[in-house]
Amino acid sequence: MSYQLFLQVFANGLFTGILFGGIAVALAVCNLADRSLHVAIGSVIALVAYFWLAIIRGELPVVLGFVLLVGIALAGNLICLAIYRWLSRRGVNAEGIVVASFGLLIAGNSALELIYGTELESMRAPWLQGNVKLGVVRFYYGDLLMSVVVLSMMAGLWAALRFGGLSLQLRSVFHDSREAAIAGVNIPMIQVLAYCFSAVLVIIIALAIGSRSSVHPHMGFFPLLIGIAALVTGGLGSVRSAFLSGVAMGIIWDFVGIYFGTVWQFASVFGILAVVLLTAPEGLFSLKFRWRRKATKHSV
Amino acid sequence: MTATSPSAAEPSEYAELQISGLTAGYTSVDVLRDASLVVGAGEVVLLTGHNGAGKSCLVETVFGLIAPSSGTITWLGEDITGLSPRALLKRGIVLVPQGGGVVKNLTVWENLQLIAPNLAVDRSKSAKSEANNAAYAVLDQVPFLAERRNQIAGSLSGGQLRLLSIARALIAQPKLLIIDEPFLGLSGTSGDLILDLFDQMQQLGDRFSVIVVEQQLFRLTGRIDRYYAMNQGQIIRNGDGEELWSLDTEELWSLS
Secondary structure, three states, X not given: OOHHXXXXXXXXXXXXXXXXXXXXXXXXXXXXXXXXXXXXHHHHHHXXXXXXXXXXXXXXXXXXXXXXXXXXXXXXXXXXXXXXXXHHHOOOOHHHHHHHHHHHHHHHHHHHHHHHOOOOEOOOOHHHHOEEEEOOEEEEHHHXXXXXXXXXXXXXXXXXXXXXXXXXXXXXXHHOHHHHHHOOOOHHHHHHHHHHHHHHHHHHHHHHHHHHOOEOOOOOHHHHHHHHHHHHHHOOOOHHHHHHHHHHHHHHHHHHHHHOOHHHHHHHHHHHHHHHXXXXXXXHHHHHHHHHHHHHOOOO | OOOOOHHHOOOXXXXXXXXXXXXXXXXXXXXXXXXXXXXXXXXXXXXEEOOOOOHHHHHHHHOOOOXXXXXXXXXXXXXXXXXXXXXXXXXXXXXXXXOOOOOOOOEHHHHHHHHHHHHOOOOOHHHHHHHXXXXXXXXXXXXXXXXXXXXXXXXXXXXXXXXXXXXXXXXXXXXXXXXXXXXXXOOHHHHHHHHHHHHHHHHOOOOOEEEEEOOOHHHHOOOOOXXXXXXXXXXXXEEEHHHHHHOOHHXXXXXX
């Protein structure tokens, strides 16, 4: 393999990784807010992609189109949250809510299939498919836009968790929502914020996947599986670990595709997941946490 | 000694908190069944009973952590049944739960700060800064916490965690303080520290009402105005503090 190809595959892998990381973060933030696994996000991704197609076909102005897109993504995620909360109030536990979320995924995908059929559709966003060459590496506008949005949102989340009045409230809910509730933290408000944050990520994920491949009712299922794998590999309970393991998986995904063929891509991701589950079942984050605790044991 | 049935907890003029016919549970099974009790202004009320009697379930239901399937909870004449912990905190009701009450990944100071903005009844800056000032005042009052203000709460011992949890309750300037098993798993010294803090709190300003869930009755000798004993989710006996201490050891043992 020439070094040009290596660099191009690495760059592509990095973008794929940021996409996977974005999906993992969208899942992780919801998980931290309400301890559920928002599997139905797969349907929201497909719904947003189809809505984007409708906006393009309706020849709506881009700004209005984006406003509508944000609205549909927020509505999709918040309807799911409302259902999870309704179930939770009726005594359904976290595992039951995950099962319900799978039900929503299947129902959502089936509804999209009934409305739009199973044909693959093109995203029709030529401005996402243009590219620019820097040195020997070619960068696609869609990848660059997706990376800028995902990385900006990560930076925003990092800032929100460290600075400002909301920081403590967010961290307390993310660490221990029961104790946070006892301290009077507005848990429903934090959950709504988390699902809104996740909805914005869903938009960019839907556009990125749609422009890379095609739009179809089950297009959200593939990123969902990768997102769950990255989330578990990083360790439930850490946004940063979910993102980093997503990035690592994306790089491995593209290299495996080039070196061994695309049929090995899923096997490689789930192979890593299996190794992590066997060696550090609580995820790579917990491993790091254990090391940190050992290091500071005598200083506290 | 007067042993009374649950139905004896009739509406009372002096009652600040009134619980009537409360039924609740952690899942579909009811742990608490038709429980009724009253807490008067400034009273220290003991809730005792064997393990699994439903004591924690009762206080968690009062504090809005568990939704009751029937019954009512009234606070100062207002029906507060099913209100969220946040809403109850703003009304001056504070829970120090069993074995916790703090977010272990936050520092001591962050734990104290966490509660402050949630106490303000309005969104004005003055209300929030007043609550924040109360957090600083607690650090002055409990020097032990000031020394450890930047320490992660999870690295504190069980007794220290309990002190932090009770100190945080001080910030809320409670009208009703609910403490669940404050001495559980603590050594005599740690328990004494908690009792000292408890006494300090009682001497501060207006005397507030307290519900204390406890099995180690000897720790609270002379501090109880009234008691309720529970068994299998029901209140089986109640009376005033003097009656409780007049019971012989065997009877006391059977209650807790």
